[in-house]
Amino acid sequence: MDSTTMIAIVSIFTAGITTGVGCLGPAFGEGRAVSSALASLAQQPDAAATITRTLFVGLAMIESTAIYCFVVSMILIFANPFWGHVTAVAAAGGQ
Structure with missing residues (x-):
């Protein structure tokens, strides 16, 4: 397996992990915030x-x-900063 394929595999895997974990945390945080807000509204409807x-x-x-997190994953998939380095090393003969 050449280095370009390895960079592609690692980038796609990292983008998936970034999106998964990066969306799971805020989802739980938003649920907890809404739950607390509803409890506060039930106790003090005038506020x-x-x-x-x-x-x-x-x-x-x-x-x-x-x-x-979504932006980072899109950068890793579509505008990967490592591609230039990998192609330059591959063009130089792997030195």
């Missing part, structure tokens, strides 16, 4: 506007983590 606004800001911050 619904403040709780809801804070909830949406928090959800946006949590979701940004999943988006960053």
Whole structure:
């Protein structure tokens, strides 16, 4: 197996792991945040506007983590920074 194939395999595997773990954590975090917000709304319905606004800001911050992981995985698949190095080494005869 040549080094270009190995880089491709490792990049695809890493992109899958990055997306899987990077989306699993925020999903649990968002579920816990919504659960806490609903419990707070049940206890203090008059503070619904403040709780809801804070909830949406928090959800946006949590979701940004999943988006960053998705961007990293897309870079690894489509714009891999290691391709140039591997092709240069392969062109030089593997030195």
